[in-house]
Amino acid sequence: MTLEKTLKPTESELEILQVLWQHGPSTVRFVHEELSKNKEVGYTTTLKLMQIMADKQMLDxxxxxxxxxxxxxxxxxxxxxxLLGRFLDAAFRGSASKLVMQALGNSNTSKAELDEIRNLLDKLEGGSK
Amino acid sequence: MTLEKTLKPTESELEILQVLWQHGPSTVRFVHEELSKNKEVGYTTTLKLMQIMADKQMLDxxxxxxxxxxxxxxxxxxxxxxLLGRFLDAAFRGSASKLVMQALGNSNTSKAELDEIRNLLDKLEGGSK
DNA sequence: TTCCTTTTACGAAATCATTCGTATATACTT
DNA sequence: AAGTATATACGAATGATTTCGTAAAAGGAA
Structure with missing residues (x-):
């Protein structure tokens, strides 16, 4: 088992990770263009961030x-x-059900997805005896 | 309707808000003692933070x-x-169902809470037609 | 080759969050 | 009243994150 350092990406770092997760391996140029769709940012800023992330071993x-x-x-x-674990503690004092209820209540989730969640509930209640 | 500035509490600020939400109006001393249960922190640090938060109108x-x-x-x-809205976008690219599934999968949620969630699902599926 | 564009390298500035030392005020204790 | 404890006020240091200017290297076009 490899040393699992638990790195905490910052907000900007997370934005970059999202691009790479969604689109796969990319150049700085591509990532930068994706980020630019959502906000004003300089090219060298993106570059620098990605270099820092590579230093931290968040990127190869x-x-x-x-x-x-x-x-x-x-x-x-x-x-x-x-991230979810941390957020749950920080924002909901650890109450997963509160978080789930709020997440479901305030987002347009499709019927298919709701059914998927219901299936998970069934499995959980079944197993919890 | 009052101007709803959308303030974003930092992590430390959120910790303080949690104490106040949980215990109601409190002195700096009390908040500081609550925070000290979880981490090392100086009294004047807590004081300063709460003063800053009052400046920002997060606290009265x-x-x-x-x-x-x-x-x-x-x-x-x-x-x-x-916070949830932001987190959902930042960490899950807006997919509430992914977030919910992960939250449920990884936390010990009681049967009662699971049932509560199920009820909400029923209401949502009913209404979404 | 020369010029223009794109890329990475480097370093430092700007910004924001956190921490805390020191001073001063206020109340309590003896 | 004098001394001690506890409170707020203030300002500045520290640290982390984000931003970007400038330069050097590499490649492509004329």
């Missing part, structure tokens, strides 16, 4: 071609799980 | 007695809702 880099290719080094689900 | 202060009494000026649910 392939430097074989001129435009370096960056890879997310953190797994999406594992990272989300960690 | 009653200065009539020597030990000032601080009140949460933000509603718990409304604040949680805002």
């Amino acid at each position: 880099v392939d430097k074989s071609s001129r435009s370096h290719i960056y890879y997310a080094a953190l797994e999406e689900e594992k990272t989300q799980q960690q | 202060v009653d200065k009539s007695s020597r030990s000032h009494i601080y009140y949460a000026a933000l509603e718990e649910e409304k604040t949680q809702q805002q």
Whole structure:
């Protein structure tokens, strides 16, 4: 088992990770253009951030071609799980059901997704005896 | 309708809000002692933070007695809702069902709470037609 | 080759959050 | 009253995050 350092991506870092998770390995240029869809940001800012993230081992880099290719080094689900745990404590004092209720109440979730959640509930209640 | 500035409490600020939400209006001393249960922190640090929060109108202060009494000026649910919205976008790219599934999967939620969630699901599916 | 564009490298500034030392005021204790 | 404890006020240091200017390197176009 490898040393699982529990890195905490900052908000900006998370934005970059999201691009890489969604689109796969990318150049700085591509990531920068994605980020630019949502906010004003300078190219070298994005570059610097990604370099820092590579330093922290959040990203891997392939430097074989001129435009370096960056890879997310953190797994999406594992990272989300960690963030969620922290958020749950910080914002909801650990009450998962409160969080879930609010999340469901305030978002347009499709019937299919609701059914998926219901299935999970069935499994959970079944197992919890 | 009053100007609803959408303040974003920082992590430390949120810790203080949690104490006030949970215990009601409190002195700096009390809040500080609550925080100290979880982490090392200096008294003047807590004081300063609460003063800053009062500046930002996150807290109201009653200065009539020597030990000032601080009140949460933000509603718990409304604040949680805002934080949740942001978190959902930042960490789950807006997918509430993914968040909910992960939250349920990884926390020990009681049968009673699961049933409560199920009821909400029923209401949602009913209404969404 | 020369010029223009794109990329990375580097370093530092700007911003924001957190922490705390010190001073001063107020109340309590003896 | 004198001394001690506890409170707020103030200002500044620290630290982390974010931003970006400038330069150097690499590649492509004329």
